[in-house]
Amino acid sequence: MDLGTSYQYPVAPGPEADGYEVPQGVDVRGRYDHEFAKILSKDALQFVAELQREFKSHVKYAMECRKEAKAKYNSGALPGFDPTTKKIREGDWCCAAPPPAVADRRVEITGPVERKMIINALNSGAKVFMADFEDALSPSWENLMKGQVNLRDAVNGTISFHEKARNKDYKLNDQIAKLFVRPRGWHLPEAHILIDGEPATGCLVDFGLYFYHNFANFREKQGDGFGPFFYLPKIEHSREAKIWNNVFEKAEKIAGIENGSIRATVLIETLPAVFQMNEILYELRDHSAGLNCGRWDYIFSYIKTFQSHPDRLVPDRVQVGMSQHFMRSYSDLLIYTCHRRGVHAMGGMLFLFIEQAAQIPIRDNPQANEKAMELVKMDKLREVKAGHDGTWAAHPGLIPPILEAFNPNMGNAPNQIWSITRPEASSISEEDLLQLPRGVRTMEGLRLNTRVGIQYLAAWLTGSGAVPLYNLMEDAATAEISRAQNWQWLKFRAELDGDGLGVKVTPELFARVVEEEMDRIQKEVGSDKFKSENYKEACTIFTRQCTATELDDFLTLDAYNHIVIQHPKPGMPRL
Ligand SMILES: CC(=O)SCCNC(=O)CCNC(=O)[C@H](O)C(C)(C)COP(=O)(O)OP(=O)(O)OC[C@H]1O[C@@H](n2cnc3c(N)ncnc32)[C@H](O)[C@@H]1OP(=O)(O)O
Numbered sequence: 001m002d003l004g005t006s007y008q009y010p011v012a013p014g015p016e017a018d019g020y021e022v023p024q025g026v027d028v029r030g031r032y033d034h035e036f037a038k039i040l041s042k043d044a045l046q047f048v049a050e051l052q053r054e055f056k057s058h059v060k061y062a063m064e065c066r067k068e069a070k071a072k073y074n075s076g077a078l079p080g081f082d083p084t085t086k087k088i089r090e091g092d093w094c095c096a097a098p099p100p101a102v103a104d105r106r107v108e109i110t111g112p113v114e115r116k117m118i119i120n121a122l123n124s125g126a127k128v129f130m131a132d133f134e135d136a137l138s139p140s141w142e143n144l145m146k147g148q149v150n151l152r153d154a155v156n157g158t159i160s161f162h163e164k165a166r167n168k169d170y171k172l173n174d175q176i177a178k179l180f181v182r183p184r185g186w187h188l189p190e191a192h193i194l195i196d197g198e199p200a201t202g203c204l205v206d207f208g209l210y211f212y213h214n215f216a217n218f219r220e221k222q223g224d225g226f227g228p229f230f231y232l233p234k235i236e237h238s239r240e241a242k243i244w245n246n247v248f249e250k251a252e253k254i255a256g257i258e259n260g261s262i263r264a265t266v267l268i269e270t271l272p273a274v275f276q277m278n279e280i281l282y283e284l285r286d287h288s289a290g291l292n293c294g295r296w297d298y299i300f301s302y303i304k305t306f307q308s309h310p311d312r313l314v315p316d317r318v319q320v321g322m323s324q325h326f327m328r329s330y331s332d333l334l335i336y337t338c339h340r341r342g343v344h345a346m347g348g349m350l351f352l353f354i355e356q357a358a359q360i361p362i363r364d365n366p367q368a369n370e371k372a373m374e375l376v377k378m379d380k381l382r383e384v385k386a387g388h389d390g391t392w393a394a395h396p397g398l399i400p401p402i403l404e405a406f407n408p409n410m411g412n413a414p415n416q417i418w419s420i421t422r423p424e425a426s427s428i429s430e431e432d433l434l435q436l437p438r439g440v441r442t443m444e445g446l447r448l449n450t451r452v453g454i455q456y457l458a459a460w461l462t463g464s465g466a467v468p469l470y471n472l473m474e475d476a477a478t479a480e481i482s483r484a485q486n487w488q489w490l491k492f493r494a495e496l497d498g499d500g501l502g503v504k505v506t507p508e509l510f511a512r513v514v515e516e517e518m519d520r521i522q523k524e525v526g527s528d529k530f531k532s533e534n535y536k537e538a539c540t541i542f543t544r545q546c547t548a549t550e551l552d553d554f555l556t557l558d559a560y561n562h563i564v565i566q567h568p569k570p571g572m573p574r575l
């Protein structure tokens with residue numbers, strides 16, 4: 001996987017700024033800011049460099065293994081349970097008990113590491129706030145570094161914010177949610193920090209800086225002696241969980257805290273990982289905080305894994321809901337597996353019975369809002385009755401309907417780990433987990449993928465990693481579904497069978513759709529915004545990705561090259 005070493009990043013114009021004080025072998029190319037410099041202290045960078053040096057080759061190997069698996073799937077193989085780890089799946093073992101501070105996780109709010117959002121999320125009444133460097137964040141230098149500053153202040157309890165436009169002050173309540181942090185996936189480089197001449201691994205930067213500055217405060221103020229807590233995204237195999245376990249052990253050792261202090265919930269959001277849930281928990285057994293259904297990336301991963309299988313074309317995005325057999329099997333098996341191993345089985349972002357939607361409240365239409373909230377409640381009732389111990393909300397307005405579903409069904413217990421075991425789910429098979437979702441493909445599906453994909457990417461290039469579009473929440477995972485689906489339909493000239501006209505998705509049809517949807521976007525957002533923001537650049541990137549001969553592994557890998565701006569070191573020649 002290209003870690004960004006071959007790409008010539010743009011260099012910022014203007015005078016050279018002050019430099020960061022760096023340890024040997026480390027070079028910081030991001031803009032200098034005195035607030036960032038407190039995060040990028042020499043010692044913190046040394047800690048990140050130690051992680052990078054120890055784990056770099058393991059990460060490279062894991063990425064090579066992903067390539068090998070992809071080649072196998074592309075030549076017709078199907079993912080499945082690994083016969084060599086049967087003993088782990090069948091063995092009688094448990095993970096360490098959940099830390100008391102996060103025994104109750106019935107509702108978790110998620111959001112990017114923006115200052116106001118962090119305060120609102122921590123005050124929201126949710127049990128947990130997952131602060132996101134992944135799907136919901138555009139990983140620009142500014143966003144990442146401000147995110148670290150914000151998290152440090154949040155853990156300190158000193159975070160505040162003044163919104164000038166509304167002359168409104170924000171500060172923390174007495175009661176706040178417990179903080180989990182989601183670093184980027186293994187695939188993303190951090191091109192502003194070079195270690196021994198190579199871009200650092202993005203997630204080791206996110207984890208390393210956050211851990212270094214916050215572990216002590218977190219354990220005292222949030223974790224009752226445990227922590228910090230993490231969410232781990234986009235894992236494809238237990239070997240990747242093993243790297244995280246080793247990273248945690250090393251961090252704990254350097255910090256001088258007990259083994260097992262750090263806890264992490266792994267998102268099961270790739271198709272290969274659903275066959276590795278026991279193995280992943282086993283690798284992390286002293287550090288586990290359970291598993292979560294990352295449903296959006298999971299759908300993306302289904303399309304990606306079967307990118308070369310013409311018999312596995314997925315229907316319109318809106319039809320791939322929880323009523324699909326493969327989705328229900330995945331969530332049921334996750335509950336069974338987690339509870340058997342004594343850890344939380346977390347539900348996912350809102351996901352409706354009839355159609356899929358990362359629903360957010362609809363402000364200007366009370367009737368539509370009421371209907372959406374009813375659907376949210378139905379979806380959450382399904383989750384709690386199935387045995388999930390908690391679920392995700394993308395917006396504070398969704399917390400009340402979620403609690404209405406979860407509270408009466410959880411009794412007085414903080415979770416359902418020991419009360420709902422789902423033994424019948426043990427028979428869920430490879431066929432159940434791989435079953436093709438039912439439904440049809442339509443021109444509207446192709447149009448929506450295109451319209452949403454371009455608008456999301458434009459927002460991402462402008463610095464927003466999560467946006468409301470057509471009353472739904474869109475983030476990197478939902479955008480991935482749109483572009484991977486367009487790519488697959490184009491590759492196999494898929495028939496839009498739902499329209500009954502025999503129309504096939506050809507490059508000519510797609511080019512026309514792109515043009516018409518760009519016109520529509522311009523009308524919807526207005527000419528000024530359309531011209532001043534990144535719609536044209538987004539359209540170029542999105543179109544290239546949908547029509548490329550080979551499917552790009554991640555939408556954000558290529559797009560990342562467009563948001564990197566390196567600053568030269570003082571006294572050094574510009575690259
Ligand atoms: C597939 C996955 O990975 S899901 C997880 C990753 N995705 C996410 O986390 C998305 C999180 N959600 C969001 O980012 C936002 O809700 C958006 C972008 C979708 C919509 O945000 P907005 O347009 O600001 O929504 P809206 O205007 O309704 O917000 C109303 C208030 O709620 C706050 N709010 C909205 N969403 C959140 C959130 N997730 N966390 C905390 N506060 C929030 C806003 O800050 C605003 O506060 P204010 O009244 O003090 O100004």
Ligand SMILES: O=CC(=O)O
Nearest residue numbers: 294295296297477
């Ligand atoms: O990260 C969550 C997902 O659904 O993707």
Ligand SMILES: [Mg+2]
Nearest residue numbers: 135294297477
């Ligand atoms: Mg995801």
